[in-house]
Amino acid sequence: MKNECLTLTFQELLILNEDETYFVDCLLARFQYLKRVLWQKLYGRAPEERPKDLNEFKNSFMAKYGISSTAYNSLKYEVDGLFQSQLELLKTRQIELTHKIASVEEWIQKKKVVLEESTTKIPSLKPEHRKRLIKKQAKTRHNLHHKMRKLKALQRQLASVDESIALKGDYRPSIAFGSKDLQRKSHLIEENSYANREEWQ
Secondary structure, three states, X not given: OOOOOOOOOOOOOOOOOHHHHHHHHHHHHHHHHHHHHHHHHHOOOOHHHOOOOXXXXXXXXXXXXXOOHHHHHHHHHHHHHHHHHHHHHHHHXXXXXXXXXXXXXXXXXXXXXXXXXXXXXXXXXXXXXXHHHHHHHHHHHHHHHHHHHHHHHHHHHHHHHHHHHHHHHHOOOOOOOOOHHHHHHOOOOHHHOOOOHHHHO
16 A cells, blocks of 8 residues: 655744844845855856865865854855856857847848849839839848847857856856845945955955
8 A cells, every 4th residue: 555645834924023033134144145155166266266175165164154064065055056057047048049040140131132132123113113222222231230230249149158058067157146236336345334345245
């Protein structure tokens, strides 16, 4: 007879007093700070600057910031997951850019054919019709010019994404933790009441 296992999930809203709320806020702020620090050391640097011995790095990180092995593992689990999500987003971006490039190339090819066909008709047209067609061709060429520029930009973006995907574990994501307001404060450290950049981080 097959054993059936029933899983129950309970959710409870914590009702905290002012001191308890302050403690929890400080705890979360500390966790987020350490997560940013760990991200910077593991993934925010060039590959050659990253720790080679992860066990040695773990011990030194725990000693420096006074945290347990469980706390470190929790932090690393989060930053590893964030890194993997960035790699997956690159693959999604790669597909999107490939489709956009194909669409733009198809549009360009169609407009080139239209231009060629309309050019052969010009000699046989009446002056007023010829003038109208030439004006229309000028507009099409203008649009083609901008589409070609867009195509080049998309191709450069795709090349950059392809290069990043090829790096795999050596990829260096560009991530800003916190809000946009916090990010803007990094440009004026002292004016925003931070002693130094390390405090802002």
